[in-house]
Amino acid sequence: MVIFMKAQKQISQKAYMSEGFIGKYQKLVRDTVIPYQYAVLNDKADGAEKSHVVQNFINAGKALCGEDAGDGFYGMVFQDSDAGKWIEAAAYSLHNFPDPELEKNVDELIEIIAAAQDEDGYLNTYFTIKDKDKRWTNLLEAHELYCAGHMMEAACAYYEAVGKRRLLDVMLKNTEHIYKIFIEDGHGGFPGHPEVELALMKMYRLTGNEKCLALAKHFINTRGTDPDYYKRERAGRDWTVWGNNAEDNDYQQSGVPLRKAERATGHAVRAVYLYTGMADLAAETDDTELYTACKRLWESITKRQIYITGGIGSTVIGEAFSVDHDLPSDTAYAETCASIGLMFFASRMLENEVRGEYADVMEQAFYNTVLAGMQLDGKRFFYVNPLEVIPGISGVSPTHRHDLPQRPGWYACACCPPNVARLISSFGKYAYGESSDTAYCHLFAAGKVSFENGMSLVCETEYPYGFTVKYKVSGSGRLAVRIPHWSGKFSLDVNGNASSNLPENGYIYLSVSDGDEVILTLDDSPRFVYASGKIPRLSGMAAVCRGPLVYCFEGIDNGGDVLSLRLDTGKEIIAESSPDLLGGTVRLSVPALKISQTDSLYTSQKPFSTPCEAAAVPYYTWGNRGENQMRVWIPD
């Protein structure tokens, strides 16, 4: 096996301007999500739960000046991170849509944050306001490094997209402080919620600061080497945040050294954030052993623990990975943030090695779970993404309380909405990549993209609804175009001539010149999909997909009742363009049977079945037309 270390890297935020499907989503984030979230952070959004994020920073600043800290700290211990994620989303969006007022708001918030930084570089409002002496005594629960990580990501994004380095300087000073504590002073432990590892790698890549790299290495290399660390930490303090179990090393991925880890365990978001940092470090330092560990974890997730929608972390208990093949549709957890984190991980795996499977999973997670996390109007969000919802059971049964039939508004624990916003706003980084000699098209995203080697592309496509992707080339060089795993057939034409190049690890490589027109045509046929016989809950069932989109059946399109549908997989599915449905979509008409209903719970009378056409819509659009039944998997 040939492994190409640091095979290619994400493009800069400045290199891509979007249009088409992604462009519309980026506009929605600009118009709706970012302003709403800004209002929330400032406690000015009607109907949202109190956030207090900005006020926490203001109060911390006062406390540092010896003034009265006003109404003190309010919110989750990781409340600061909401500011980081919002700034990151705003930063990316400011490149997409320059907006002096938004930029002014960001600058002002950054000043408030800077004022909340202690002289020694420490930055965390919870401890600064509540009790400075407790800093770093509860790595297990207190999210200090997690909050630092999100602010580092914000700092990188704002510098990269807008060019201002005020927050970057704050976070470099913060890094100095963390370096002193964990490296110079030898403080033990590693972050309870991983995040700072990948953030430190971003800081290192952007600034070349070696302390960032050293810290990321330190946290990754020490994790799991001392499985009793949290236990000792817990014994050494008389307080907890939530009473987390300090001995649950599976939950916090701290039971074995990461290089020896065999399978993804525990809290799914923590896991994929951690693995992202590992893959980053592996690519950046040519660390083959670490990359091999990443591959094992990748396979553990994507071969045995992933939903067809790209959701991961199937159990609500710990918001965690369960055992292999335990993938219930109705009690799924499948947190939006976990699929976003999986995209991060996939994108970093691509930096180690260009393999189509990484981009396939990135696409699967994005077009299904990540997009489903947000209502089509950008105003409400799912944290949890079930593949089946039955009103009367979902959200009500004791085992289904987390699986809501409708998206709620802003959460007290508001991790998902800003995560969706920053992901969508920086979509180009996931869609395109570059190495010194090659431009990579991982995902199909309309718009203009420029590469550091001088080549640029204009991409025209109706993807994910149209399956022709046209690239107009400026400059020249090598171009790599991904052929998605799901596309049973495809053609690639250069200036009207079919390319005879075969895919290598899921990509076709072409030499292109200025003025070339490259047209990729993918399979537009809807298809039935079957699950492995090892997934008990899916035996005898089939799902329906087209392109990267997983479809679902909603009651509103099917006489109110999808439980009585059976798919007739021997016949063909028809795609119907539906510009007025769900903001413009393609509806599928699926050959099916409708099963008669009886009054008894159990009967030996075989029910009748009547042929019918069942209607399916993309999974990401579900729950946008009121509460009703929804099902991805239907008995065959």
Place this chain on the structure above:
Amino acid sequence: MVIFMKAQKQISQKAYMSEGFIGKYQKLVRDTVIPYQYAVLNDKADGAEKSHVVQNFINAGKALCGEDAGDGFYGMVFQDSDAGKWIEAAAYSLHNFPDPELEKNVDELIEIIAAAQDEDGYLNTYFTIKDKDKRWTNLLEAHELYCAGHMMEAACAYYEAVGKRRLLDVMLKNTEHIYKIFIEDGHGGFPGHPEVELALMKMYRLTGNEKCLALAKHFINTRGTDPDYYKRERAGRDWTVWGNNAEDNDYQQSGVPLRKAERATGHAVRAVYLYTGMADLAAETDDTELYTACKRLWESITKRQIYITGGIGSTVIGEAFSVDHDLPSDTAYAETCASIGLMFFASRMLENEVRGEYADVMEQAFYNTVLAGMQLDGKRFFYVNPLEVIPGISGVSPTHRHDLPQRPGWYACACCPPNVARLISSFGKYAYGESSDTAYCHLFAAGKVSFENGMSLVCETEYPYGFTVKYKVSGSGRLAVRIPHWSGKFSLDVNGNASSNLPENGYIYLSVSDGDEVILTLDDSPRFVYASGKIPRLSGMAAVCRGPLVYCFEGIDNGGDVLSLRLDTGKEIIAESSPDLLGGTVRLSVPALKISQTDSLYTSQKPFSTPCEAAAVPYYTWGNRGENQMRVWIPD
């Protein structure tokens, strides 16, 4: 609708001597379960968890005499009830199989218990040893009335089956004490875990003691009239047993007056014990309103919340009823005790009104969940009875930890094993009933039964494997024979002549005379069964039954893998007598397809299917041949 109040009643334990299938089970209980449980109670069973039950009573007796209470109290707050349930099982068994040594052991234990009763009649080792001042201050959790109820049931059983009234006198004195507290002194509240209501009704029926009736009425009529009772109780004490939520009125069936209750909620065992007491009281006092409430609760359970196996209480969260139609196979709770309690409830509903559906459910619960609760050798027990077990997921996944692939031994919380023992030992009470003019055959149980009106029957049958039931009549009178709901066809012959009488509410009524031979022939065809389309988890699936037995598919009979089976419900199932299998059973050969396996988690390649014969065995026999896959419902 004509309702016949107190339509008929259970026969006395002394009226039935068993043979056949039930007789073998009663011998197993005599030979294995009762001796083992006696050893457990005395902490002399190898490998069992410490019980301390007998020692608790000894220590309480010492405490009452002012002596040192030795090693004090050990175990669950309801540990005393294990003694009650064991005595009850032993009492019934002593009628079935007289045994002077066992009787001596019971007598000695009763003396130990009597010595633990306080002068005022109070009897509970937890409070007597630990803190007398806390008596009756924690009805929510402390199980004082629950333990009293089980000891009352034991007292009734021992008097009824063996004729000795020492324990009955102890419990009548205890009843006086409870009456003083709750009626004369006006102590508020009602039992956290219902049980004493049905026990008081047994005491009343056996002794005519009006205080028993008054107390049962009091607890049933006050429950739910003061939904804040437990909340106030909780506020009034500074200790808890487990920290139960005092405001969860659904859990403890205390949110609405029982006469107004619309649906079964909360902890399933508590619910059916309570409803049994309600139905008892309704029958005994001709209380139509109360019986109507019982019917609503009955329908709520049996029309919308019951498994095909007669299991109830589908969720592990609170060991409770979930919402209607939420009946997962793999994460089922379906506690053995809950199905036993459902049999109690059904039997008392029959005392209000003779309807076949009550006996149908009694039979469904007994032959499937109750029997499945015990290993075929009588040595290990299931508390939880899933309808699907997949090693690697069941017992391991965070949401499936309670669903074990194999029966464990004795539990720290040992409610189910003695419950199975007392139920099996008193099976005649459920199988036969009587009114002043009619002998009722509710269930088909070989052996001899005598009725108070002088009639007696000898019943010969191989049921539940043979479907001919022969009754030889001595004496004369009216005989009512149940025609089970599941029997698509049947014949009833009297002395060789077919009876033309039609079933009324599920029973055929005959006038019989001395020497008559009545032969009932039921449908012996195996059948496919389909679930209501309202049960999401069962859409597209079918199960297989024969007579009252639900069948299941185990890996050991099907090449290790039942997940790849699909039933071919268009063809016939073949029954094969298998005397050497699982202690003697009938195996079913079921037309099916075997689906090919792929390596990928999801694929658009439709799997191949190959016709095969799948083998099914009765559900009650599952898990007796090592850990393997098991499934009741298979895709059709």
